[in-house]
Amino acid sequence: MKRITINGNEIGLLIKDEAPIRVLTTGKHWIGFGKKYEIYDITKPFRSAFEIDLLLQIEGFKERVHPVEVGDSEICIVAMNHNFKEILGPGRYIFWKGIYEYTFQIEDLSAIEISERVSKVWLNFAVFSNYVRRFTVAPSERALMFIDGKFNQILEAGEYTWWKNSTKIDIAKADMRLINLEIIGQEILTKDKAQIRINFSAQYQVLDIIKALLNNKEFEKQLYVLMQLALRSFVGQLTLDELMENKVEIAEHVISSTADQVDLLGVKVMIAGIKDIILPGDIREIMNQVLLAEKRAQANIITRREETASTRSLMNTAKLMEDNxxxxxxxxxxxxxxxxxxxxxxxxxxxxxxxxxxxxxxxx
Known part of the structure; x- marks a missing residue:
């Protein structure tokens, strides 16, 4: 015979023939020959070599524990004294009653939506990264959500979290701000066979994200090609002098001639214009000579006009002095x-x- 003491924070199990037969509660107990015992500290996690089903059949044991069962597609969020403690994967678990207040929240991971019962604060804990996928849509963006390759919904700006499972989720984003499009170094032959280079700039904005991302592939590249072709086509119909005189009309034509096709891309071109017209060296030299000759002619005209006015003034003065x-x-x-x-x-x-x-x- 052996006498043992079970303290207030302990529970004992009386074991006979390698199987638990009775719960030993707080107090003193005699252990007879051929029997064993195990003492458990209920302030610590439950650990036992015995099967849980066997333990739950012992009279008085089930009333002193929280049995938890988590399915294959589930997790259990454990809170102790109203604070997050841990996440349990699939399996069976035992928690002691009496010292701490436990709550157990079972969540189904087979669905992607996270229920409102799960605190957003908890989702930011590192341990949840294994179970949660997170997406961010910036304030200047909108996004399309695809589930298993199929379009699901439009996402506005914000933080999005879904359970991590076998369901595939893809996000396609578009910037909804004004975006600059540069078409640079376009070598074009004018109507009078002058070879020039043009730098063209435009600003556009995405208005319909479904058209831009769902109905079109790489809408930015398509927009670039549309503007490029319209620019080259129109400039090729002008002589060099007409090109230099009608820069504004070129931008207006490019916008108007591509409007219908641009609308199919889900965007709108707001403004456009020619930034630079780069001429070959010999043409640039000739134009400089023409400009210089024009300015000299203008200067000569101004000089003659001033001389004429001065002579007229002297004649008027002479006539007045002759009479006075x-x-x-x-x-x-x-x-x-x-x-x-x-x-x-x-x-x-x-x-x-x-x-x-x-x-x-x-x-x-």
């Missing part, structure tokens, strides 16, 4: 004053009018 002696005298004094400003000193002696003497002096 006082005006003639005033004009004489004005010129004498201008000349005197450039002379440091003048000595005048003798009788007579000073102005007349100065006039005679300057005339000599």
């Amino acid at each position: 002696a006082m005006l003639f005298k005033l004009k004489e004094m004005e010129y004498v004053e201008k000349i005197a400003e450039k002379i440091n000193s003048i000595s005048v002696s003798g009788n007579g009018q000073i102005v007349d003497q100065l006039k005679q002096l300057f005339v000599k």
